[in-house]
Amino acid sequence: MKKQDILNLKLNPTDKPDYYYLVIDEYILILAFMPFYRLAIMSSVTYKKSLADYLNRLYIHNDDIRRAYLIEHDLGIVLNYRRMDQKEFEAILKNLVITLKELNIHTVDRFTKQPGVLYPAFMAEDIEIVSRQSFAKQEREHQPKKSKNTGLLSALLLGLIGSWMFAHYHKLGLIVSLSGIILGLCTFFGYLWLGERMDKKGIISSVVISAVNLLIGQVFATAISIKDGLAASTKNTMHLSIFETLPLVPHFLVEQDVVSAMIPYLAFTLLLAIITILICFHFYKKAHLLKNTYILYDQR
Structure with missing residues (x-):
């Protein structure tokens, strides 16, 4: 049969x-x-x-x-x-x-x-x-037992993993954009960790948080570059920490040459993060399409 x-x-x-x-x-x-x-x-x-x-x-x-x-x-x-x-x-x-x-x-x-x-x-x-x-x-x-606000917080915190990767491996050039995949994964599942079920608002929130985390990563990447540049120019006589060079970052980010150089990296990384989030949402929606659904079949 x-x-x-x-x-x-x-x-x-x-x-x-x-x-x-x-x-x-x-x-x-x-x-x-x-x-x-x-x-x-x-x-x-x-x-x-x-x-x-x-x-x-x-x-x-x-x-x-x-x-x-x-x-x-x-x-x-x-x-x-x-x-x-x-x-x-x-x-x-x-x-x-x-x-x-x-x-x-x-x-x-x-x-x-x-x-x-x-x-x-x-x-x-x-x-x-x-x-x-x-x-x-x-x-x-x-x-729902979870709050949207806690979901945004957990997405921001877990997304810092992607920020750290972007800042730490920025010297690799365009390859560093692959950190956008990690950033997208961390943001998406970070939102689900303490937040509500994922929907269109969650997707938009995840994209915005990914952009924020990416900017945080760029700030620290610039601070690392300043630190390494000062160490090289002074022949290793000046040893500054990343946090000591952070106040200098705004002066570099307003220079047109610096902005023009970093925009392609940021754009490609954010694009990979968005693609990753959308792919995760596709599989999430397929697996959770009927979650939180209540239907009574009245056959009488």
């Missing part, structure tokens, strides 16, 4: 890829396609030892069942659908529902463990079976 054969059973899609739900009578079953041709049939039900015994027998007598369990209120059957035909699969679903009816088993709320009028719901990253009350409660309680 192929995946499409199962989908032809008119499964209801969810917003999570490869996750579906099926309502048979009053029972809600969650179906999840997994790698290596495996399919998980899951639900939240009232616990009875007789149901656990039925699942154990199902696992023992069917070679295509990879796992069958009832842990507290979590029911699950994992099977290899590639080795089954459609009739065999439909028989497993039918017999499961018949058994649930015979044993007077009910579908229960994932949070309260109580039966009632229930619905499948997409909550954050999971598919749950809940009542409207539980859905509303979970939706209200699911609030």
